[in-house]
Amino acid sequence: MLESLDLSSNRLEGEIPQQITNIYSLSRLNLSCNQLSGHIPQGYQFNTFENDSYVGNLGLCGNPLSRECEHDTVMQKEGEEEDDFFFGGFTWQAVVIGYGCRVVPAFIIGYLMLQAGKPRWFSGIIARELGLKIRRMEVRMR
Incomplete structure (x- = not known):
């Protein structure tokens, strides 16, 4: 029944675990001022958190941050190239x-x-x- 989780300024490193999205009751999250990296997990309550929950983590990317992950960008471009190849002249x-x-x-x-x-x-x-x-x-x- 965890509603608020504040792990700011704890020198946490690595990626945010996907399992944390399973905390359905979580309404506030603060992971700012750490050394987190990777993609921000998506799902349930995580889709409602604002940018200020992740401030100071230069390695994070993905929604809701304006910085896109390189893996997502590469996948998106590959998908666009396939669509352009097939539908370009059709x-x-x-x-x-x-x-x-x-x-x-x-x-x-x-x-x-x-x-x-x-x-x-x-x-x-x-x-x-x-x-x-x-x-x-x-x-x-x-």
Whole structure:
């Protein structure tokens, strides 16, 4: 049932243990003026502590401090590079060009096939769908 923890000015070194985030009742934390380093743990009450809880620890990084951890920055840049590589040229214009290069010629070829009446079974299906008589179409084709 620990509500307040003040470990300021104790010459503590190293990283803040992740297990301390499991103290759900902790409402105030002061780790200032120590020699702590590494990433500030995230979770539960730790997300509510302000910058002044960590003042004087030059090795600390991460939220809520404005100093980002190098590991996070490297991971973030790697993720951005992968996204840029995949989505860089994949826009709606690319999709339209891709479909246009295939669909427009297909419609033209289909229209020419219907005009020529080849193949007959295909012309017959289209003629029935349009409500035309097959014989009329055969007479026109000759």
